[in-house]
Each structure stands twice: as C-alpha cells, then as structure tokens.
Amino acid sequence: MTIREEDTIAAIATTPGYSGIGIVRISGARALEIAGEIFRSVTGKPLKELPDRKLNYGYIYDPDSSEKIDEVLVTAMRGPCTYTREDVVEINCHGGSLPLKRTLEAIMDRGARLAEPGEFTKRAFLNGRIDLSQAEAVIDIINAKTDRGLKAAVSQLGGGLSERLDMIMDKLLSMMSRVEASIDFPEHDIEEITIDTLKQDASQVICLLDRLIATASSGKIIREGLKTAIIGKPNVGKSSLLNALLKENRAIVTDIPGTTRDIIEEFVSIRGIPLKIIDTAGIRESRDIVEKIGVERTRESLEKADLILLVFDAAQSLSDEDRIIIEMVKGKKLIVLINKTDLEAKLDVEKVKTIFGDKPVILMSLVEGKGLDILEDILYNMVFSGEVEASDPVMITNVRHENCLKRARRSLEEAMKAIEGGMPVDLISIDIKEAMEAIGEITGDSITDEIINRIFEDFCIGK
Ligand SMILES: Nc1nc2c(ncn2[C@@H]2O[C@H](COP(=O)(O)OP(=O)(O)OP(=O)(O)O)[C@@H](O)[C@H]2O)c(=O)[nH]1
Ligand SMILES: [Mg+2]
Known part of the structure; x- marks a missing residue:
C-alpha cells in the first residue's frame, strides 16, 4: 500500500448484503466536489x-x-474535525448491493x-x-467478539494506553x-548525583513497563479466548459439557463410548470472558484407526491448552x-469435574481430591444441570485472580505492543547495567534511545512504512 494522500478515496463502509441502509464514504480534498x-x-x-x-435529503x-x-x-x-x-x-443509500455499487x-x-x-483510519493516523x-484499537473494536474485548479496545481507542506510554516517554x-x-x-566525570537519579528513573520506567507487560496475558485471553480443553475418558460427558456451556446441541452426545472422534472448537463467552472450548475424543487405547487419530489430536490439544476441564x-x-x-495433565492449569452425580456413586471423591491437592474439584450432573454455576464462578475467578482487571483498566491486547514493551525493558536493563558499571555516558544514551524507539513504535512515532502497511492491511475496506 503506497501512500497517495492527495487522492480522494471512497468505499462502501457497511457490510455487504441486504440491510436497511448502506453507507458510501468519501474522503479527501475533492470529496465535496465529487459528491x-x-x-x-x-x-x-x-x-x-x-x-x-x-x-441532507435528495x-x-x-x-x-x-x-x-x-x-x-x-x-x-468538512475537515479537519473529521x-x-x-x-x-457519507452517503446513506438503501441497503441493497446494487444502489451502493x-x-x-x-x-x-x-x-x-x-x-x-x-x-x-490510516489517514486519521498519518494526519495526526x-x-x-488507537488505530489498532479500531481494528480490535471491529473484530471484538466479547464485551470485555470490546471494553479493552474502546479504552485503548480513548487513549488509555497512549497516556501510559506518554508517561514512560516523559521519563525516558x-x-x-x-x-x-x-x-x-566530557571533561567532567558523570556526577554521583546524576548517577543516582538516572538509576532511580530507570527502575521507575522498568516498573511501569512491567505493569503493562503483566497485563498482556489477560489481554491475550480477552482478544483470542482462553484455550480450554475438555479432557476425560470416553462417555464421561465431555460433549454434554460443551453443549451445556454453549447452551446448544453442538456436539453429538450418545451413550456409546467413543462418540466424539475429532476435536470440536467453539467460542463462548462466560460472564464476559471469552473461552475457546475444545471438546476432545475420549482418551483410551483403541484399535479403531479413526479413534486412534482422534486420541492423538486430544493429546495435542491438551499440550496447547491454557486450561483443562478434566471430567x-x-x-x-x-x-x-x-x-x-x-x-498426562500433570503440571497443567486444571479444574476437575465429577459428572453424573445423579447416578449411584462408585467413584471415591475424597481420593480424587487427594490426588489433585489444591486444584478445584466440582461435583456436577449435566443431566440435572448441577454444578455449572460453580464452574462458571471458578473460571471467572481464575482468569481475574490477580489485580489485573480491578486496578489496571489499561491492558495490552496486542502482541506487537507486547513485543515492543519487552524490547524497551531489555534496553533499560542494559542502560541500568551501563550506569552501574560506570560506562561512558554515550553508551548509556544509546540504550535509552533504543527504549524510546521501541515505545515510539507502539504509538507510531518511530516506525517504518513497512510496519504501518502491515498493520493497516488487517483492516476491512471502508474503515
Ligand atoms: N446420568 C447422567 N448421564 C449423563 C450426564 N452427563 C452426560 N450423560 C450421558 O452420558 C453419555 C455420554 O455423554 P457424552 O457427552 O457423549 O460423553 P463424552 O465424554 O463426550 O463421550 P465420548 O465422546 O465418547 O468420549 C450420554 O448418554 C449422556 O446423556 C449426567 O450428568 N448424568
Ligand atoms: Mg464426546
């Protein structure tokens, strides 16, 4: 995408298809003349x-x-307040595709x-x-799948993140x-007092960066959904659990062990937390070739999951x-579910609790709808344990931002070492400059055209 700002541009800004209205948008010096x-x-x-x-009607x-x-x-x-x-x-047409086209x-x-x-949006950025x-927040708002994802994106668009970055930049x-x-x-040695203030400043910035970086994992969950795999042996009720969480009959449920052969992935929002739920084939030794492959896939999703619901x-x-x-699930983040408690009990629940130590164990009956609310409570608390959400509404939801912040942090650590090691001041200044560049890449102050193009290519036409 080359920048040809002198052009006047136009596009259909609403989704294609039939709707009440559709909007054609024009921007540029000749917009009024052409319209x-x-x-x-x-x-x-x-x-x-x-x-x-x-x-204006016409x-x-x-x-x-x-x-x-x-x-x-x-x-x-009329610009510039646009x-x-x-x-x-903007022309509001009737929504059929022909008048718009x-x-x-x-x-x-x-x-x-x-x-x-x-x-x-790129022009909004280039024109300052x-x-x-904030431009990236626009993409996130368009793509938001959940209330919380939307809230994070709107806060970013409002400049929440920019304010934090300004603070960091001021310090730098x-x-x-x-x-x-x-x-x-240069004839003077760097003064003691300067060294002390520099050290203080560097550690303050590192602290600010750490706080932002710490939000990145919840931010990622908010953007992509917490990868949650339902695991267990055949016929324990894994697919029934998926259906109950989705509130629809998505997966086939039968009393035949080995019903689910391939993994099923669905997106669901539980109290505003997006989960990507993966229903898997029940794990057992099987001669059946299809089932064998299914079990292999189960192992793979188990490896990749952020959270396991073990049934x-x-x-x-x-x-x-x-x-x-x-x-297999040792060392994984885990919630243990004991299903079918409506039937005569054979499982030694106390023993299961001892095996899993401090992991939550929930008694449930999917047939009777019992235990789901407790599961939802625990899920919610797991994601938002940590002060992340309550005290820090600014979240990093973007991998590019996370990487820039980490780079800035590394440069500052280098600066810190240089300061402590009594290195020449120009070396310290190189590290600080690098940190500033990394932060500048998030806001777009120091960024190459290539990165800008990559970012805006994620947008849909008309935005
Ligand atoms: N009594 C009782 N039966 C249940 C409960 N939950 C599920 N079932 C039954 O258990 C059987 C197996 O359920 P599924 O959800 O297909 O089990 P699964 O773990 O997905 O099984 P595979 O796909 O074969 O691994 C079905 O007949 C369900 O109706 C429950 O809480 N109580
Ligand atoms: Mg199943």
Whole structure:
C-alpha cells in the first residue's frame, strides 16, 4: 500500500448484503466536489452550500445519463474535525448491493479511487488525529467478539494506553536530557548525583513497563479466548459439557463410548470472558484407526491448552484409563469435574481430591444441570485472580505492543547495567534511545512504512 494522500478515496463502509441502509464514504480534498456532482438535494441547493454535519435529503443521479440511482441522505463533513481530518462525505443509500455499487461507481467515475483496507483510519493516523495504538484499537473494536474485548479496545481507542506510554516517554526523555548534559561536558566525570537519579528513573520506567507487560496475558485471553480443553475418558460427558456451556446441541452426545472422534472448537463467552472450548475424543487405547487419530489430536490439544476441564464419571470407580489421563495433565492449569452425580456413586471423591491437592474439584450432573454455576464462578475467578482487571483498566491486547514493551525493558536493563558499571555516558544514551524507539513504535512515532502497511492491511475496506 503506497501512500497517495492527495487522492480522494471512497468505499462502501457497511457490510455487504441486504440491510436497511448502506453507507458510501468519501474522503479527501475533492470529496465535496465529487459528491456534489452526483447528488441533487430536494432543496435544489448544491452540496457545497449545504450545512456541515447535517443530513441532507435528495437523490443520487448518474450525471452522464441523468438516471436516478437512489434516494439518499448525505452528510458533508468538512475537515479537519473529521475521522480522517480531510473533507468527508457519507452517503446513506438503501441497503441493497446494487444502489451502493452504482453510487460508488459514479463516485469513482468522477476521479475518486477505491480506498484500500484501513485507508480511512490510516489517514486519521498519518494526519495526526490518532496514534497507532488507537488505530489498532479500531481494528480490535471491529473484530471484538466479547464485551470485555470490546471494553479493552474502546479504552485503548480513548487513549488509555497512549497516556501510559506518554508517561514512560516523559521519563525516558528526562533521563536522556540528563545524560546529554553530561556528554556536553566530557571533561567532567558523570556526577554521583546524576548517577543516582538516572538509576532511580530507570527502575521507575522498568516498573511501569512491567505493569503493562503483566497485563498482556489477560489481554491475550480477552482478544483470542482462553484455550480450554475438555479432557476425560470416553462417555464421561465431555460433549454434554460443551453443549451445556454453549447452551446448544453442538456436539453429538450418545451413550456409546467413543462418540466424539475429532476435536470440536467453539467460542463462548462466560460472564464476559471469552473461552475457546475444545471438546476432545475420549482418551483410551483403541484399535479403531479413526479413534486412534482422534486420541492423538486430544493429546495435542491438551499440550496447547491454557486450561483443562478434566471430567470424571461419578458412577465408575477410577480406572487405569483415568490414571493415564491423570499422568498426562500433570503440571497443567486444571479444574476437575465429577459428572453424573445423579447416578449411584462408585467413584471415591475424597481420593480424587487427594490426588489433585489444591486444584478445584466440582461435583456436577449435566443431566440435572448441577454444578455449572460453580464452574462458571471458578473460571471467572481464575482468569481475574490477580489485580489485573480491578486496578489496571489499561491492558495490552496486542502482541506487537507486547513485543515492543519487552524490547524497551531489555534496553533499560542494559542502560541500568551501563550506569552501574560506570560506562561512558554515550553508551548509556544509546540504550535509552533504543527504549524510546521501541515505545515510539507502539504509538507510531518511530516506525517504518513497512510496519504501518502491515498493520493497516488487517483492516476491512471502508474503515
Ligand atoms: N446420568 C447422567 N448421564 C449423563 C450426564 N452427563 C452426560 N450423560 C450421558 O452420558 C453419555 C455420554 O455423554 P457424552 O457427552 O457423549 O460423553 P463424552 O465424554 O463426550 O463421550 P465420548 O465422546 O465418547 O468420549 C450420554 O448418554 C449422556 O446423556 C449426567 O450428568 N448424568
Ligand atoms: Mg464426546
């Protein structure tokens, strides 16, 4: 994507398909002129004379054939107080794809270019209205799958993260000016007092960075969903659990052991926490080739899962199969579920509790709907144990940001070592500069065109 800011760009900004209305958006120096050529207001006034930011009723015409294309509402928004800071026109057409398409074509015939994905937001960034972390929040809002993901993205768009980064950047700048001051007087050794303040500043910045980095794992969960694998031997009720969590009959449930052959992945939000739930084939030795592959896949999802829901059958005593599974889940984050408690008890619950020590063990009956609320409570508390959510609404939900923060932290550690080791000041200044660059990459202050293009290519067209 090359930057051709002088172009006026246009795109259909709403989802394709049939809907009540659809919006065509135009941005750039010629936006009003182009829209004016195809729009006729019922008042008879040309668009350029119509008031700013008001809906104007009228028709879109094909100026070549004078054919009426659609009945519309048009808003003219003059820059710089617009989304892109350029002149923007939005045309509300009827939602069918044909009027939208023909309106867009008429606009392009008059010299506008089709916008590339994310180009409106990219212009907002390039024209200085938002920083890069805010631009990325726009993608996250569009893609948000859950309430919490949306909340984090909206907070980022509002500049929550930018404020934190500004604080860090201020500190780095003041460190830099102290160091620079010493460089200007090389004949003097760097003063004791300067060394002390520098050390203090560096450790403060490291602390600020650590707090942000610590939010990254919850942030990632919020963005992608906590990978939660349901594991157990055949017929204990794993697929029934998936269905109960989804509140729909997604997976086949039968009383035949070995019903689930392949893994099933579904996205569900439990009290606002997104989970990616993986129902697996029951683990047992099997001669059946399909089932064997299924069990192999179960092992793989077990390895990759962030959390395991391990299911036992209350009506069966512990078997060798259970013991093999208990070995397999060692060291994993785990919730133990003892299902089918409506049946006559055979399983030694106390023994299971001893095996799992401090891990939560829940008695449940999916047939009677018992135990699900406790499971939800425990899940919620597990994700938000830690002060992360309560005291720190700013979360890192983006891997690129996390990497930049970690790089900044490494550079500061180097700076710290250099300060303590009495290294020459210009070496210290290199480390500080690197930290500043890494932070600058998050906000977009120091970033290459290539990275910018990669980020905006994730957008949909029209945003
Ligand atoms: N009595 C009773 N039966 C249950 C309960 N939960 C599930 N079942 C039954 O147990 C049988 C097996 O359930 P599934 O959910 O298919 O078990 P699974 O663990 O997915 O089994 P595989 O896919 O074969 O590994 C079905 O007949 C369910 O109706 C429960 O709480 N109580
Ligand atoms: Mg199953």
